[in-house]
Amino acid sequence: MKKTFLTLVTIAITLFTTQVNAQDKKTSENSLLWEISGNGLQKPSYIYGTIHMICEKDFSISEKLKNVIAKTDRLTLEIDLSDPNELQEMQKSAMGDIPLSKELTSQQYKTLDSIFLAKASMSLKQFDNFNLMSINSILLASGLPCKSLKVYEFELIGLAKKRNMPVGKLETVKDQSYFFSKAFSKEFLISQMLIADIYSDMFNKMIEDYKDERLSDLFAKLSDKRFMNADSQRWMLTERNRNWVGEMPAMMKAESVLFAVGAAHLLGDDGVIELLKAKGYTIKPVLN
Numbered sequence: 001m002k003k004t005f006l007t008l009v010t011i012a013i014t015l016f017t018t019q020v021n022a023q024d025k026k027t028s029e030n031s032l033l034w035e036i037s038g039n040g041l042q043k044p045s046y047i048y049g050t051i052h053m054i055c056e057k058d059f060s061i062s063e064k065l066k067n068v069i070a071k072t073d074r075l076t077l078e079i080d081l082s083d084p085n086e087l088q089e090m091q092k093s094a095m096g097d098i099p100l101s102k103e104l105t106s107q108q109y110k111t112l113d114s115i116f117l118a119k120a121s122m123s124l125k126q127f128d129n130f131n132l133m134s135i136n137s138i139l140l141a142s143g144l145p146c147k148s149l150k151v152y153e154f155e156l157i158g159l160a161k162k163r164n165m166p167v168g169k170l171e172t173v174k175d176q177s178y179f180f181s182k183a184f185s186k187e188f189l190i191s192q193m194l195i196a197d198i199y200s201d202m203f204n205k206m207i208e209d210y211k212d213e214r215l216s217d218l219f220a221k222l223s224d225k226r227f228m229n230a231d232s233q234r235w236m237l238t239e240r241n242r243n244w245v246g247e248m249p250a251m252m253k254a255e256s257v258l259f260a261v262g263a264a265h266l267l268g269d270d271g272v273i274e275l276l277k278a279k280g281y282t283i284k285p286v287l288n
Contacts, residue, residue: 030213031285032263033065034273036252038282043256045248046072046286047272049263050153051210055146058207061155064286073255075160078262079176080169082157089173096131100124103132103186112193119143119196132189133180139193143200156260168251170244170261183235195226210263238270245275 037044046068069075080086101109112135113124120142127135141149160167192199209217228236244261251257265272273283 031287032210032213033062033068033286034266035284035286036276036281037284039249039280041252041281045252045257045259047259047261047266049266050156050260051207052153052262053141053144053149053151054207054210055144056148056150057146058211059150059152059155060211061159064288066159068258068286069156069159069165070163071256072165072258074166074168074251074257075156076168076170076251076257076259077153077156078170078260079173080167081153082161082167083169086169086173093173093177094130094134096129096134099128100130100132100135101128104190108190112190115139115193115196119200132186133184136189136193139196140199140203143196143203145204153260156258168257170247170259171240179235179240183232185231188229188232192227198226237265237268241265241270241272241275245272245279248276249279 032049034047035044036047048065048068079090096103104112109124116122116124116127116135116139119139124135127138130138157167159165208214244265248257248259259272261272267273277283
């Protein structure tokens with residue numbers, strides 16, 4: 001059960017390994033944590049960019065993030081991974097409407113099966129009832145240079161629970177599944193699995209940038225257009241960012257919130273930081 005769920009959560013990796021505007025200079029400070037203030041807020045809120053999943057040896061929670069958790073009133077994630085109903089919905093969303101053996105052509109199936117055997121030491125037949133988005137995520141996870149993984153969202157939930165801090169969400173699993181379906185066509189997902197080696201190499205390099213909060217280097221790598229087309233850019237980032245920023249003001253007015261979302265959502269003209277600034281909020285990096 002745990003192994004299956006961890007695999008499903010790797011779907012969120014695609015929220016991180018996406019194309020962003022590498023030429024954006026306004027949010028280039030090296031911090032994953034940002035303070036949101038002004039515009040009538042009684043107390044500041046914060047937004048933190050996660051990498052979702054990382055090798056256990058590379059995982060850490062910075063002191064500045066621990067300090068923010070200690071003084072905010074609520075943790076709000078993309079989806080509420082502390083909600084059993086949402087976890088069940090996530091497992092359902094990983095399943096395909098038809099078996100992969102029927103959805104793919106014989107050549108496509110043979111090619112992807114050989115990739116899975118080489119990269120994940122598993123046959124595609126083991127995942128015949130999963131959808132293409134899920135098996136792409138499984139393949140991405142297999143490229144991590146370790147077997148012991150940490151999921152940032154789970155760790156943040158654990159810290160929140162220690163101080164009886166409620167957990168909220170910016171969208172539901174059903175919402176997220178809808179955006180995924182709009183963002184990634186069958187052909188695009190297959191093309192991404194064909195470049196699994198490139199994904200793995202780049203993600204391993206980005207882990208080092210992430211650990212050191214080298215955002216300028218990190219997002220320079222994220223600008224690679226091989227990993228995202230116009231539909232993916234719109235539905236994975238732009239539309240969701242705008243939806244979230246529409247919800248965040250009421251949340252922040254009611255209480256001090258720590259938002260934790262994939263780091264790719266922070267930057268760019270349609271990133272959460274710039275969209276909040278456009279609403280009149282003051283956003284500044286938390287450096288220590």
